[in-house]
Amino acid sequence: MSLKRRRSPVTMLRRLTQVAAVALFVGLLLFAGPASAERPSAWLGLFFYTDPLILFVTMLAAREILPLFLPSLAVLVVTVVLGRVYCGWLCPFGAVHAIVGWIADRSYPRKKPDVWSRWQLAKYVVLFSLMCAAVFGVSWLMPLDPNVIFYRTTATALWPAAQGASESAVALIHESDPRLAEWRLTALTEPIHDAVREHVIGKPHQSFLGGGIIGAVFILAVTLNVWRRRFWCRYICPLGGLLGLFAWRPWLRRAVADGACSECRICGITCHGAATDSGGRGWRPQECLGCLNCLETCPNGSVGVRLSWLGRPADRDRSIDLRRRHLLGAGLAGVAGATVLRLSPQARGAAFSPDLIRPPGAREERDFLARCTGCALCMKICPTGALQPTLAEAGIEGIWTPRLVPRLGYCDYECNRCGQACPTRAIQPLSLEEKKEVRIGLAMIDRSRCIPFALDRECLVCEEHCPVPDKAIFLKSVAVQMRDESMQTLRQPHVDPVQCIGCGICENVCPFRDTPAIRVTSAGETRHPDNQPMLA
Amino acid sequence: MSTDSNASRREFLIRSISLCGAAALSNPRVMTLASGPASPPPLPEMAIARAGASGEVTSSVASRLTESAIAGLGGMQRFVSRGDVVWIKPNIGWNRKPELAANTHPDVVSTLVRLCMDAGAKSVKVGDYTCNDARQSYENSGIGPAAKAAGARVVFLEKDRFKKMAIGGERLKSHPVYPEIVECDLVVNVPVCKHHSATTVTLCMKNYMGVVEKRRIFHQDLSTTIADITRFMKPRLCVLDATRILTAHGPTGGNIEDVKVLNTVAAGTDIVALDAFGCELLGHKAAEISTVARGAEYGLGRVDYRSLMLRELQLP
Numbered sequence: 001m002s003l004k005r006r007r008s009p010v011t012m013l014r015r016l017t018q019v020a021a022v023a024l025f026v027g028l029l030l031f032a033g034p035a036s037a038e039r040p041s042a043w044l045g046l047f048f049y050t051d052p053l054i055l056f057v058t059m060l061a062a063r064e065i066l067p068l069f070l071p072s073l074a075v076l077v078v079t080v081v082l083g084r085v086y087c088g089w090l091c092p093f094g095a096v097h098a099i100v101g102w103i104a105d106r107s108y109p110r111k112k113p114d115v116w117s118r119w120q121l122a123k124y125v126v127l128f129s130l131m132c133a134a135v136f137g138v139s140w141l142m143p144l145d146p147n148v149i150f151y152r153t154t155a156t157a158l159w160p161a162a163q164g165a166s167e168s169a170v171a172l173i174h175e176s177d178p179r180l181a182e183w184r185l186t187a188l189t190e191p192i193h194d195a196v197r198e199h200v201i202g203k204p205h206q207s208f209l210g211g212g213i214i215g216a217v218f219i220l221a222v223t224l225n226v227w228r229r230r231f232w233c234r235y236i237c238p239l240g241g242l243l244g245l246f247a248w249r250p251w252l253r254r255a256v257a258d259g260a261c262s263e264c265r266i267c268g269i270t271c272h273g274a275a276t277d278s279g280g281r282g283w284r285p286q287e288c289l290g291c292l293n294c295l296e297t298c299p300n301g302s303v304g305v306r307l308s309w310l311g312r313p314a315d316r317d318r319s320i321d322l323r324r325r326h327l328l329g330a331g332l333a334g335v336a337g338a339t340v341l342r343l344s345p346q347a348r349g350a351a352f353s354p355d356l357i358r359p360p361g362a363r364e365e366r367d368f369l370a371r372c373t374g375c376a377l378c379m380k381i382c383p384t385g386a387l388q389p390t391l392a393e394a395g396i397e398g399i400w401t402p403r404l405v406p407r408l409g410y411c412d413y414e415c416n417r418c419g420q421a422c423p424t425r426a427i428q429p430l431s432l433e434e435k436k437e438v439r440i441g442l443a444m445i446d447r448s449r450c451i452p453f454a455l456d457r458e459c460l461v462c463e464e465h466c467p468v469p470d471k472a473i474f475l476k477s478v479a480v481q482m483r484d485e486s487m488q489t490l491r492q493p494h495v496d497p498v499q500c501i502g503c504g505i506c507e508n509v510c511p512f513r514d515t516p517a518i519r520v521t522s523a524g525e526t527r528h529p530d531n532q533p534m535l536a
Numbered sequence: 537m538s539t540d541s542n543a544s545r546r547e548f549l550i551r552s553i554s555l556c557g558a559a560a561l562s563n564p565r566v567m568t569l570a571s572g573p574a575s576p577p578p579l580p581e582m583a584i585a586r587a588g589a590s591g592e593v594t595s596s597v598a599s600r601l602t603e604s605a606i607a608g609l610g611g612m613q614r615f616v617s618r619g620d621v622v623w624i625k626p627n628i629g630w631n632r633k634p635e636l637a638a639n640t641h642p643d644v645v646s647t648l649v650r651l652c653m654d655a656g657a658k659s660v661k662v663g664d665y666t667c668n669d670a671r672q673s674y675e676n677s678g679i680g681p682a683a684k685a686a687g688a689r690v691v692f693l694e695k696d697r698f699k700k701m702a703i704g705g706e707r708l709k710s711h712p713v714y715p716e717i718v719e720c721d722l723v724v725n726v727p728v729c730k731h732h733s734a735t736t737v738t739l740c741m742k743n744y745m746g747v748v749e750k751r752r753i754f755h756q757d758l759s760t761t762i763a764d765i766t767r768f769m770k771p772r773l774c775v776l777d778a779t780r781i782l783t784a785h786g787p788t789g790g791n792i793e794d795v796k797v798l799n800t801v802a803a804g805t806d807i808v809a810l811d812a813f814g815c816e817l818l819g820h821k822a823a824e825i826s827t828v829a830r831g832a833e834y835g836l837g838r839v840d841y842r843s844l845m846l847r848e849l850q851l852p
Contacts, residue, residue: 167696171694174697204692205696383671384669412631412668412672413790414632414672415672457756458757458758459755459756460733460734461752464788467788468790469790469794471733471788509667509752511753
């Protein structure tokens, strides 16, 4: 079956809009790269601020309406009028699925139309579970919100891969220095590299722990398009489900000219949302992504759109069959999920993970997790690459949320960008003066490894780098008997627990790279009064 | 001669011709030799420029001090020939504001850039292997923007471009050094004068830590490794920025109370002498500072800077 498609300007416009949305999304992400003295732009979070799912879930979980997210209500208004055009035209993650589906169409053309399946109700179940869990304070947007997934994946997996490839290529060309007579290839590559390094790259040679897993989840979600086009959007996406609820009776509706439909089913082949039954009947506005492909592919030209102010469904139209028991089941699943996620002692505040060093300004863990979406904007914007996605350190509830890993980076004393950039204020926006007072952990010296203690030599690299103006690491001079029985004075480092803010630079620069001889744990973090070992 | 990757053939030819000419004409030693059999007047080995310490370092004072110190040595033409590629190596170790004296003063750096350009340098590069994040340190220290405005190329050092080189030192037999710096015709070493916890002071010699990788192992024997790397770098021109000095809690600082304004810039060809002078500014006896003593042992210069051909200049 070959499809005759009239290239209609409106679908071309849609594709252009989708490509522009992806370009803007990635552009804003790369714009977050280079650290500068200026405050991070508020535009960095644009795609989050227009995401009503984050607004609602955070509102329920944190019991606070985030003013920055109010623009997302405009998306709901648009949905009420035009249906799920957000999904079909604007959502960057949706656009990625559309592009992959488009490629799949060209590689493996479909023979049968995709028709409405009851499994598409799953996304509403996901949505209700998510909302019910949020009522109990669990916000599990990390693996479920499309903007969050796409941002995190791009920031921690796709872009680092692209950056690494570019860096390797530049290094290879610089090393081998290929030339054609007088002309050198480096004359081309070096200026480009300099410009990219100055304007795009956040941290050279950046990589993220578990970036491979994040990338694999993304690749899986995208590959499912080969089986069912826009699998994620049809079956899973809770944002799509939320918008579907608002598209119950959109003013703009599909219209089929009376008696003109030959029930050839061709419209179903290119339908992004699988919104109809077989034979083009039973159009469901909640499932229609407004892609308008049906206008283009109908061989009789009998499909159109009409504006119906009263929103009265046509005889051929249907509604999704969302039953009370679906919602009840979803609600129970959400409550059960929230309970299970909270079973661990750590989630109940009875234990503190030493490796869970949160960025400065992060709220108390419960409140933090109620807001943090795991979008990875803070990880992208951290100039030292210290902020890394968790895997298990914060439990399954807190998967892919930020933690500071001193071995990979440190919290720069003169930087407060993560808090300034955090879209949901899970990390509070502190002034630089306030941030310098916040303790995120405490450094402890491991005397069995520290060179002046264990190996009788000078070192002091940690003390040298300590950024606290009065130095949180101080030195004690000790007379030590050496192997040849001579006496030598050695200076040994000690941590002042009152001064140390836990920034982690000492651990980062310790000559021991495998297990540093000075290590920072979350002990003493300002946000948790129960995690304070020292008398103030 | 340097190998600059951006040189076109035309530039190359012009440069080759002008280099020959410049070598014959602009080098004062060559000039005096050519003008007659009389022995050339000895050139100063060190110059100290001072201005009244007014409590702050203004941009124009920092700039005039640098100009005077270089002029006191006989001008930048003495070190820079037409077409040279110059690397200016300030201390940009830390993400700190200029007034905290953790990094070299930006106006000292930008003035040196201008002097090198005026002396005919083909290109002037400015860069350091920073301790904190390079981009933030370059920007917050003011050195990046100032050097750029003065016409320098601000270079970020790439971790994967350090090359193991034969150092031939006592501790360091071979060590990764940044090739782009070594390949320059001239490296101007321009540290800030400050306190350092491990070495008591950090001055010109220690500033060479910023051209090598894997330096955190140096701390187990800093004075020897620093002397090794200094000898390897063959210092020709050092400029010690003491416009304001950090007297305690170095090398990072952070307390404005630890900063002392001196409005002094010293320049010289003897790195040990300059460091000895810096020790005095910080209130130490040079002979008691192990890096300076080791430098003298290595024959890199003289501790008694007053025994040198010294010019002291007082600015109004």
